[in-house]
Amino acid sequence: MAFIDERFLLESETAIRLYEEYAAPEPIFDYHCHLSPRQIAENRRFNDLFEIWLEGDHYKWRAMRANGEPERYCNGNAPPYEKFLAWARTVPHTLRNPLYHWTHLELQRYFGITELLDADSAPRIWEQANSILQNDLDVRGILQKFNVHTVGTTDDPADTLNYHAQIAASSLPTRVLPTFRPDPALRVDAPPSFNAWVDRLSRAANTQITSFKSFLDALEQRVLDFHAIGCRASDHGLDICFAEPCTDAQAAAIFTDAQIGHTATPEDHRRFASYILHFVGRLYAKHSWTMQLHLGALRNVNSRAKSIHGPDTGFDAMGGTAQLSALAKFLDKLEQDGSLPRTILYNSNPVENYAFATITGSFSAEGIPGKVQFGSGWWFMDQKEGIEWQLNALSNVNLLSRFVGMITDSRSFMSYPRHEYFRRVLCNLLGGEMEKGLLPNDEALVGNMVRNICFGNADRYFGLPERAGATMAGTVDINQG
Known part of the structure; x- marks a missing residue:
C-alpha cells in the first residue's frame, strides 16, 4: 500500500466525505506566492x-x-x-x-x-x-493540472510589468496578477541599496525622483500601473510593524539625508518606515486593495552564512519581538483616517496566535465580512500542527467561516499540493468534531463552510477583475524597470 492514500490525514469517515465532496473539487486561489512571472509568461x-x-x-x-x-x-x-x-x-x-x-x-x-x-x-x-x-x-500544464484559478505573484514596484502584460494577453486560463511589495522603500537605514532602488523606481515610474515629494509620486504612479494590469493586493515582509509618529517635514529630511549617503538612526528608520507604510496604506484603501503584512520573522541569524550565501538562503528563524502594540496602533491610525484597507495579518510565532486573531476582530466594517484576516499558517507554521493551531485560534475568537484560506507562499511550481495538504487538515479537524458531537452532523452546513474557506471566500474578498486581458494590458506603461 502507498504511504499516501485517499485517507491521508483524514482520520474519520466524515472527514473523508468533507474532503472528497466539498474541498477537493474547489479550484485553487493562490493569492500569495513568489512564483516567477517570467517563467509563467515563457511557459518554462x-x-x-x-x-x-x-x-x-x-x-x-x-x-x-x-x-x-x-x-x-x-x-x-x-x-x-x-x-x-x-x-x-x-x-x-x-x-x-x-x-x-x-x-x-x-x-x-x-x-x-x-x-x-x-x-x-x-x-x-x-x-x-x-x-x-x-x-x-511545463508551467502552464502544471497550473492546469492543479486547477489553479488565480495566482498572485510578489512584485517589486521597480520591477517591469512586461511579463504580466504578456500573461494577461495570452490564452492562459489561470488569472496571474502582480502583488505590490514596496519593502525597499523603507530602507533608509541602508543608503547604498536604498538609493540604487530609488533609481530603479525612477525608471519604472518614468519620472525623475529629485525630492521626497517626487519619491512619493513615483510610488503612487506604480500603484496606478499595477492596478491597471489587475493588481488588487500588496504585501509587506516586516520584522516588526512600524507605528512611530512622523511629520511630512521629518520624513522629507530623513529621505534627503539617505540620498546623500547618511544612514538613518534606528529611531529615524522607524519613523520613516511608519510614514511610508501609512502613505501606501491610504493608497491601498483608495483603490480597494488588500494589504498583506507578514510579520515577526527573525532573519539571517547566522551572519557568517549570510555573508557567504546572501539573504533568503535558509538561515532565518521564528521571531519573538514584541510588536502587537505597534501593529494595533498602525491599523488604528489608518482606521481613524477612514483608510484601513482589507488586511491580512500573518504571524510567524504561535505564541502570538490568539493576540493576532483578536486584533483582527477589533477592526470590522459593515458589508465586508472578515475585513481584517488572520492569515494562514506561515513559513515555519505551514505544517499540520501549525495549521491546526491557526485554525483553532481563529475559530475561538473570530469567524472561521469567513477565513480566506491557504496560500503556497512558495517560489516552487512543485508546491500546489500544499493546498491539498491544508484542505485535508481542515476537513480532518471539522470531521472529527462532527463525529464527536462538537459540531452539527450536517454535512451540507459544514461542507459549505469548507467550500468557502478553500476558494469562495478569497474569490469574493479580493474583488479581482474578471480577467486581465489584452485591452487592459495595453493601458499600462510597459517599462524595463
Missing part, C-alpha cells in the same frame, strides 16, 4: 527534477544542512544530480518533519510516484520524474 519547461524541486528551496537546504550534507549540495555548485542524491539521502531522516509529507505528496501528485524516496530509489525516481517533466509538464 524544466529539464530535470532538480530544476523544479531543489533549485532555490531553502526548506530542503536547511534539512540537508541539519543532516550534515556539505554546502556544495545545498546552495553550492555541485551538479544537479548530485544535489538530488544528497536530498534523497536526507529524506529518510526527515520523518515527522513536514518535508517528509510534502516530498511524497508532491512525487505522487506530479509524477504518480508512490515509492518512498531514499538513496536506493533515487536513480529510478530521477529517471521517471525527468521523463514526465520533459514530455508532459
